[in-house]
Amino acid sequence: MAAKLxxxxxxxxxxxxxxxxxxxxxxxxxxxxxxxxxxxxxxKLTGFVVAKGSAAPPxxxxxEVIEVVDVGPVLDASAIELGxxxxxxxxxxxxxxxxxxxxxxxxxxxxxxxxxxxxxRQETERPARQLPExxxxxxxxxxxxxxxxxxxxxxxxxxPRGARRDVDALVSAGLIGVAEEIRRPRTSVxxxxxxxxxxxxxxxxxxxxxxxxxxxxxxEVLRTLAARGEVAMSELGAGAASGAVARLExxxxxxxxxxxxxxxxxxxxSWGTSEEGPLTPGQEKALGIIRERIEGGAFGAVLLHGVTxxxxxxxxxxxxxxxxARGRGAIVLVxxxxxxxQMVVRMREAFGExxxxxxxxxxxxxxYDTWRAVRDGMFRVVVxxxxxxxxxxxxxxxxxxxxxxxATYKQGESPRYHARDVAVMRAKIEGAVVVLGTATPxxxxxxxxxxxxxALVELGERIDSAPLPHVEVVDMRGQSPVDSEGxxxxxxxxxxxxxxxxxxxxxxxxxxxxxASFVQCLACGHTERCPHCDVSLTxxxxxxxxxxxxxxHSTPAPARCPSCGGIDLRYGAPxxxxxxxxxxxxxPEARLARMDLDxxxxxxxxxxxxxxFADGETDVLLGTQMIAKGLDFPRVGLVGVVAADVGLNLxxxxxxxxxxxxxxxxxxxxxxGSERGRVIVQSYVPDHYTITLAREQLFAPFFDREVEERExxxxxxxxRIVAIEVRDTDERRVVRAATRIAExxxxxxxxxxxxxxxxxxxxxxxxxRLRGVHRWQVIVRGRGTSARxxxxxxxxxxxxxxLPSSVSLAVDVDPQDxx
Numbered sequence: 013m014a015a016k017l018x019x020x021x022x023x024x025x026x027x028x029x030x031x032x033x034x035x036x037x038x039x040x041x042x043x044x045x046x047x048x049x050x051x052x053x054x055x056k057l058t059g060f061v062v063a064k065g066s067a068a069p070p071x072x073x074x075x076e077v078i079e080v081v082d083v084g085p086v087l088d089a090s091a092i093e094l095g096x097x098x099x100x101x102x103x104x105x106x107x108x109x110x111x112x113x114x115x116x117x118x119x120x121x122x123x124x125x126x127x128x129x130x131x132x133r134q135e136t137e138r139p140a141r142q143l144p145e146x147x148x149x150x151x152x153x154x155x156x157x158x159x160x161x162x163x164x165x166x167x168x169x170x171x172p173r174g175a176r177r178d179v180d181a182l183v184s185a186g187l188i189g190v191a192e193e194i195r196r197p198r199t200s201v202x203x204x205x206x207x208x209x210x211x212x213x214x215x216x217x218x219x220x221x222x223x224x225x226x227x228x229x230x231x232e233v234l235r236t237l238a239a240r241g242e243v244a245m246s247e248l249g250a251g252a253a254s255g256a257v258a259r260l261e262x263x264x265x266x267x268x269x270x271x272x273x274x275x276x277x278x279x280x281x282s283w284g285t286s287e288e289g290p291l292t293p294g295q296e297k298a299l300g301i302i303r304e305r306i307e308g309g310a311f312g313a314v315l316l317h318g319v320t321x322x323x324x325x326x327x328x329x330x331x332x333x334x335x336x337a338r339g340r341g342a343i344v345l346v347x348x349x350x351x352x353x354q355m356v357v358r359m360r361e362a363f364g365e366x367x368x369x370x371x372x373x374x375x376x377x378x379x380y381d382t383w384r385a386v387r388d389g390m391f392r393v394v395v396x397x398x399x400x401x402x403x404x405x406x407x408x409x410x411x412x413x414x415x416x417x418x419a420t421y422k423q424g425e426s427p428r429y430h431a432r433d434v435a436v437m438r439a440k441i442e443g444a445v446v447v448l449g450t451a452t453p454x455x456x457x458x459x460x461x462x463x464x465x466x467a468l469v470e471l472g473e474r475i476d477s478a479p480l481p482h483v484e485v486v487d488m489r490g491q492s493p494v495d496s497e498g499x500x501x502x503x504x505x506x507x508x509x510x511x512x513x514x515x516x517x518x519x520x521x522x523x524x525x526x527x528a529s530f531v532q533c534l535a536c537g538h539t540e541r542c543p544h545c546d547v548s549l550t551x552x553x554x555x556x557x558x559x560x561x562x563x564x565h566s567t568p569a570p571a572r573c574p575s576c577g578g579i580d581l582r583y584g585a586p587x588x589x590x591x592x593x594x595x596x597x598x599x600p601e602a603r604l605a606r607m608d609l610d611x612x613x614x615x616x617x618x619x620x621x622x623x624x625f626a627d628g629e630t631d632v633l634l635g636t637q638m639i640a641k642g643l644d645f646p647r648v649g650l651v652g653v654v655a656a657d658v659g660l661n662l663x664x665x666x667x668x669x670x671x672x673x674x675x676x677x678x679x680x681x682x683x684x685g686s687e688r689g690r691v692i693v694q695s696y697v698p699d700h701y702t703i704t705l706a707r708e709q710l711f712a713p714f715f716d717r718e719v720e721e722r723e724x725x726x727x728x729x730x731x732r733i734v735a736i737e738v739r740d741t742d743e744r745r746v747v748r749a750a751t752r753i754a755e756x757x758x759x760x761x762x763x764x765x766x767x768x769x770x771x772x773x774x775x776x777x778x779x780x781r782l783r784g785v786h787r788w789q790v791i792v793r794g795r796g797t798s799a800r801x802x803x804x805x806x807x808x809x810x811x812x813x814x815l816p817s818s819v820s821l822a823v824d825v826d827p828q829d830x831x
Contacts, residue, residue: 017074018042020050021107022059025426027808029062029106033076042077045085045092049078055124060110062092087113090441091402097437102825103734103804104427112427113402115383117376124162124190126179128154132187147178154188162190207233207257208242210267219265229256237266294318295327298469302331302447305467306338306409311440315416315461316449318471319480319709320680324449325355327471328412329362331447332393336363340409340444341392345431347418348618348638349397355414356395363393370396370403398423398431401438408444411435416448416457417673422828430826432457451680451709452673455722456729458715481651481682481689483707487698489537495594504652504692505598511690512602512631516649520595520634521678522588523659523671531558532661533573534580537696539661540570548663550778560663564775591654592634599632607635640678648682649689656695656703663778664829665727668702672714675706726770726793728826734792734803737777737822743786749819750774750788753806756813757792760802769794769802800825 016039019029032050034042042048046061058081087095091113099106128136128151135143136155143151153165166176182188209216216238220231233256236243245268248257260266291299298316305312318324332342346355349371359367368382368391386394387404394403398421401411413421413432421431432448439446448457448466461468474480486503494505511518531551532539540549542560549558549567556569572579588608595604605611607621618638625633626645633639659671675693682689695703705714723730736753740746750773757771770793777787792799803823806813815821 016042017065018044018048018061018077019063020048020059020077021062021105021110022050022052022057023105023107023111024052024057025105025108027105030059031074033074035076038077038080041080041083043085044089045087047081047086049081051075051078059107060087060092062096062106062110088404090438091404093441094434094438097441098427098429098434101800102427102429103800103807103823104429109427109429112399112423112429115376115379118380125159126154126157126162126165127159127189127191129186129189131185132182135187147182150178151182151187204270205245206242206269207237207245207248208267208269209234209237209265211265213238216265227256227259230260233257233260234265242269291326291330292323292471292473292475294471294473295323295330298327298471299330299334301467301469302327302445303334305445306331306334306340309338310443312445313436313439313460313466314445314447315453315457315466315468316447316471317453317458317461317468317711318449318451319474320451320677321474322451322471323475324414324471325358328414328447328449329358331445332359332410332412333362335409335445336366336392338409340407341405342394342410342412343400343403343405343408343435344393344395344412345400345414345421345435346395346397347415347420349395359393359395366391367393367395368403370394370400398429401431401434408438408442410444411439411446413446413448414450415677416450417452417454419670419828422826426822428824428827430828433826452676452711453715455669455715455719458711459719459729480709481679481691483679483691483693485656485693485695485698485703485707488694488696489535495597497590497594497597499591499594499654500598501694504654504694507650507690507692508599508632508652511650512599514649516687517625517628517630517645517647518602518632519639519645519648519651519678519681520591520632520654521636521639521651521674522591522634522654523637523656523674531569531581532657532696533576533578534696535578536573536576537657538573538575539657540567540574542663548661548667550663560775564773588634588636595632595634602632603630604632604634605630607633607638609636612638637674640674640681645681649687651678651682651689651691653678653691653693656693657697660697660700660702665722665725666828668718672702672706672711672718675703676709676711679706679709726795731793731795732797732799732825733827734799735824735827736790736792736803737824738774738788738790739785739820739822740816740818741785742818743781745816745819746786746788747774749813749815750790752813752815753821754790756809757790757802757806760805764798764802767795767798769798 016034017031018034020032021029030050030052032048042061044061044064047058048061049056050059056078087110092110095106095109095113098104098109132151133155136151150165154160157165162179165179179188179190183190211219216234220234220238224231233248236248245254245257248254257266257268261268298318302314302316305314316324316327328344332344335342344355344359349356349369356367356369368386370379370382374382382391383404385391387406389406392405394400394405396403413435416432423429423431436446438444450457453461457466460466484503486501488501491501494500494502500508508518531549540558542549542565544560544565549560549565551558551569557566558569559566570581573581588606589610592604592606595602605621605625607618611621612618621633624630628647653675656671656675659674660667662670664670679691682691693703693707697703701717702714705711705717719729722728727733738746738750738753740749754771754774761768761771772791772793774788774790777789780787792803794802807823
């Protein structure tokens with residue numbers, strides 16, 4: 013009888029699944045969706061069965077599956093369908109995509125170890141050795157390490173390629189041995205001991221009555237078990253209860269067993285106020301549209317566009333209630349779980365213990381137990397960041413994507429998926445409703461709503477008709493700062509002083525994102541831009557040049573402003589540490605907390621900083637975009653935007669969109685109590701349309717202006733972009749490889765029918781060298797699917813590119829950040 017064949021996707025940067033034979037003893041277990049251990053070259057890998065009955069490749073030996081990891085599938089058919097879509101759209105390996113759908117640390121891994129043989133030991137003890145110097149050093153490394161992982165030996169020995177050849181030679185000579193072991197996942201299933209009746213409940217009650225007088229503790233245990241079926245020993249109590257169970261067990265009335273006990277996190281500590289009271293007319297209308305789609309039982313996408321403070325979270329919870337009432341589950345995605353604790357609090361207030369929270373602060377065991385508990389139906393609502401889009405919620409009815417515009421929904425490592433778009437596709441596959449909520453929609457989402465692909469629901473007023481904060485833009489041109497760090501205008505200084513005197517709180521925002529520096533004239537506000545790409549040029553201090561990181565255009569940094577001839581030029585902008593010093597200089601009595609990458613590295617640091625501010629333990633919260641999202645502090649009376657131009661001048665075609673979003677979002681952090689809030693925005697280009705429209709939260713006019721420019725320049729959402737980053741430790745190799753890739757793509761584009769995509773670059777990445785690795789990039793831009801199709805075809809012909817094995821490629825479809 014012919015061997016049973018299956019297709020297995022392995023978590024490696026390969027584009028195809030591989031065919032394996034299944035031994036008879038594993039035939040029943042190797043089902044689609046199960047994980048299997050398979051041989052792959054010299055390694056053993058854990059892959060996923062994605063299809064049965066594959067055709068055997070001609071003239072090739074079909075290797076056998078070594079082991080089936082799971083009892084039953086860990087991914088169902090809809091998850092595999094979603095995985096295939098992600099792999100195809102984002103040009104990612106299917107095995108890596110499927111692995112990303114599971115909690116980290118749950119897949120067995122093969123690891124190769126190097127050991128010294130007896131002959132090798134004798135060789136190291138000889139005074140005169142005949143081995144070449146490099147192999148002698150490698151042998152000594154193995155002797156010193158004893159039993160060491162092969163990657164560690166290769167790294168310590170020097171050049172990985174040369175060292176691997178040396179390892180093969182030493183193995184052939186019988187001096188070392190290489191063996192592979194399968195390392196089991198570190199996560200394990202927690203268990204607890206329970207007591208369970210060995211007789212019927214009726215017999216247990218009758219026996220309890222018989223022994224009540226002489227053994228009251230045993231009688232009590234029997235009645236408890238008769239009522240509840242089984243009870244954890246920890247609940248019965250120690251001492252007498254344990255002895256009573258032991259005597260009942262000996263009598264054949266009770267048995268003790270181990271059962272799984274998921275260690276599920278209860279989420280984050282509460283703060284703030286809940287949303288109660290009747291729905292506003294706007295909320296009622298929005299909820300009616302969403303409920304109609306939920307009750308229809310089919311896919312639907314809704315953009316919930318509401319100004320800051322308009323009660324979007326209440327609409328979310330009511331819509332989830334409607335889904336739960338129909339027996340269907342829910343997922344709520346948030347940009348970053350540590351920065352949106354109030355969403356978790358409100359979901360728990362609405363749905364209690366039916367809510368599971370997933371976030372990076374959980375241990376691997378907790379994440380695994382939570383995943384299993386969700387899969388088993390213990391939780392019907394899951395709240396978490398982008399990876400929660402893969403939560404195995406049973407009969408999924410609704411996915412909420414809060415702050416859908418946030419770039420943090422894009423995964424930075426392979427597979428580089430966008431959780432918002434994956435949420436839409438998952439909802440489509442599973443017949444669910446997806447609600448995209450934000451005060452500042454992304455260009456892509458709003459265009460889909462304008463074109464009718466998504467339903468558009470708008471909440472134009474705050475709860476209780478509270479007014480939007482008063483926003484004042486301060487023209488910094490020609491201003492003399494009042495502090496030594498150059499951060500505060502007189503207007504902002506006075507506003508902070510007045511707010512603190514009134515015992516209200518202040519938020520100071522500085523979008524000092526990334527490392528890109530720009531050159532700006534302090535007299536007229538002019539900033540140098542690329543003549544070809546209409547993005548800001550980045551200043552490189554090493555050779556004092558201005559470069560475009562899209563097309564590679566370069567020009568010397570100016571000594572004078574090319575617009576007005578001024579010589580007072582600013583390179584970049586002050587960072588949060590300099591602003592912190594300015595606050596201490598101007599307001600020495602103020603209690604300040606700084607929230608940026610430097611102050612939030614420790615576990616729980618985000619929470620502690622925000623909780624202290626919420627409790628009134630600090631007066632001023634200074635931070636980057638971390639403080640602009642989903643926070644509700646009623647005592648905040650002032651938001652100060654220290655330098656609105658920093659984000660506006662980043663070399664990114666989305667800089668205007670991001671600046672509008674951040675200014676609107678951070679302004680919304682004030683005026684949430686009984687008093688109207690105030691916002692001070694400092695800018696050297698106060699008349700820029702991004703700033704003037706953000707001041708009034710006029711999103712529709714901003715969208716119209718922005719998309720007009722995007723369409724003319726051929727940027728998303730009217731085109732698609734694929735970025736290819738080329739990496740190598742050798743600068744010359746990476747430049748040659750990037751040039752070869754660009755030429756190969758140009759040649760492929762010339763042969764395409766219809767609209768041809770444009771190839772930009774090669775150009776150095778803005779951070780050209782990172783951890784000793786040189787990085788260049790090539791960008792492909794085209795209408796429809798042309799850019800993806802071109803890059804996909806090139807990846808399928810990688811052998812024709814003749815790239816050195818040391819060169820690695822990172823492909824990003826629809827990149828959110830090209831800095």
